[in-house]
Amino acid sequence: MPREGVTIYDLLISCPGDVTGYLQLIKEAVDNFNKLYGSLNNIQVSIKHWSTDSFPESGDKPQELLNKQIVRECDAAVAIFWTRFGTATDNYGSGTEEEIEEMLSADKQVFMYFLEAPIIPSNIDIKQYEKVQEFKERYKDRGIFFIVKDESDFQRLFTNHLSLYFLKLISEKETYQNENIKPFLTIRDKKTLSDENILPKQFSLLESKFINEKQSKINEYIDELNSTVISEEADILEDKSKMLTMPSKEDANVDFLYQIADSVAISDKFKYTINDFAKENQIKLHENFWYLGNLMKHKLQVQIPFGNSGPSYIGSDKEKKRFSKLNKLYWEIISYKEYIEYFTYIDNIKFVELIVSNLGKTYDEDIDVKLMVPKGCLLKHNNLLYPGENIIEEIQEIELDELLFKIEESDSVDAYAYFQIIPSNIERININPLLTYTTKPSYEDQKYNYKNSLDHIFIYKDFANSEFDILRFGIEYLKHNSSMAFPSILMFENVPQTVEYEITSKHIPDVVKGKIHLKID
Structure with a gap:
């Protein structure tokens, strides 16, 4: 044979x-x-x-x-x-x-x-x-x-x-x-596929479609409020007409109404916030922009078993609708400003997207990657700014943290495949004996959940010595001629010239040592 x-x-x-x-x-x-x-x-x-x-x-x-x-x-x-x-x-x-x-x-x-x-x-x-x-x-x-x-x-x-x-x-x-x-393992930049002259990236969230749509929505609210103002003259004529025709019994009802309700006015804080936005964006507000007619608010609020029902209002549908719209406008601007603050912070972060590549002719297993970043350079996820109180819930709903901090797969790079399964969030509910609690989580609860989300992205084991901050993570299997992204982007407070690394694996007897060279502006 x-x-x-x-x-x-x-x-x-x-x-x-x-x-x-x-x-x-x-x-x-x-x-x-x-x-x-x-x-x-x-x-x-x-x-x-x-x-x-x-x-x-x-x-x-x-x-x-x-x-x-x-x-x-x-x-x-x-x-x-x-x-x-x-x-x-x-x-x-x-x-x-x-x-x-x-x-x-x-x-x-x-x-x-x-x-x-x-x-x-x-x-x-x-x-x-x-x-x-x-x-x-x-x-x-x-x-x-x-x-x-x-x-x-x-x-x-x-x-x-x-x-x-x-x-x-x-x-x-x-x-x-x-x-x-045998396998040949190395660390490279995702875009250039090189370990030399890697130029750190920055986000441009302030120029994103998302933030532009937020601003456009506010502009639409203002346009609508400008075009649907309540005329003070019409209200004065209507009041005089009522006074001439109002029976004495109704006079008594009006007196009673003023005893149980207050006139509604827009607070100075609301006015300042909205005026400030309009000024920054060169938008002119109508002279009757703040006028709410004869809208009144009950002094007493009805209690329900699980909290307050909120205030009730007395007035025309137009008056109620305008007040509701002004209220929404204020909170949209507050959220927008929190997004601006958060996105400005994120846009200033410099980061790199790194991959582990197996350029050899056979697969490898049990790969352990150790990164050594010079002291004072690494930005850890625990030190990131939390989103504001009015946007943190939406940021978690749209999973913005994953979009920002995870590395996307491409035609030549696999996404990191070894994240732990995230348990469903169980909100911490504080039940008191009177059963007076709110179903909406507090800001502290939302920050807690947000931190958990980041912990499941930045899964590195974190160590330090006198010279370096050290990050470690593992890859169970990497086939030949393939690459897998790091679990997350690598963020810097100060961009170092080099980041050292060591790789150990099942099928390479020696420790693979190398350096990633970063380009500093």
Whole structure:
């Protein structure tokens, strides 16, 4: 059955004619290596020799043709010298020498051995033997050959050298492959995908459609009130007419009415707030803008089991409607001003949107991220300004905190996926024995709920030392070639030049350390 992914290494045998008997020993050593280590490691050493692997070809010198066909394609060579050096080529003293030099010049492994076995003197070619000795002398300082005494000594040494060399190659290959496929974690800017020259952002809530619509709604209220004023002259004529036609019984009713009710007037605080808004926005108020006709308010208020019913009013529908509209206008302006104050504060915060990226070729798990922000730079969520009393409820209803402080997903970045499940808010109700409580939560309760919402966004574990404020958070799983946003934006009181980080994970043995470089205006 064929094996996929087998790496084949070609081993060139380069020997003069007097050591051909050693070829079989080389083959046996290679076969044993392949049986012991080849199958286990998906490699195979294949022997190449000119007698079996070359073919007839024309167009160049014989040795050069052999170099092209076999020598330069081999990954390693084994050479044995005894008494003969070989036949000279155009460039070297023998073909074996040329093959060795070809391999060495290509930074390939050469196993070289010199045999010092006994020999009959009459069989020695002195010139050939001298060339062998000269060649050995030339390489003695390079440490690339060994002396062997006989076949047994050669087989032992060569088997050992073959195993050491190719097992090292296997180990290096596995190390390279493991390095190549392991996760690679880093922290980058969401927009630029860089950790260099990150320019902190700022919100522009004061220019948002939301705040413009708030202002437009107030303008519409003022326009409507300007166009529906109550005429003082008409009321005077109506009062005179009533006085001329009013029976004495009705006079008594009027006297009684003034005993139980007061005239309604717009307070100076209301007037100042509305006038101030109109002046800032260059809006002119009608001269009868504040006139409410004969509107009156009962002095007594009816008690109901769960609190006050609120005041009741006496007057025409037009008068009541106008007073209600002025009241709404005042509170709309109060809310608008609280939004302006809150949005101004938020717009001045500088922040960055950071992501954790796995640029490696395999997933990672149990990722722990630690950020080290220089002291005096980090703005923690506990120190954020609370929204005003009249807007905090609406801000929670529209989940503005999530829109502002969470990092949105994009086509290349996942939103943070490991927030805790937020329990439904149970408002703290203060029940007294008289059952006189209000269902609307107090400002303190609303601030409590708002802080809880922020706590579920800014889920970092918070530490500190003499140099840094330290934030930690975790990511359970991050697949390869993907990125996940931080749980929240990172806010600054003062923008630091660098933020250091450390990342530990299940599949990266070392601590990943790095720096994020911020651009300061």
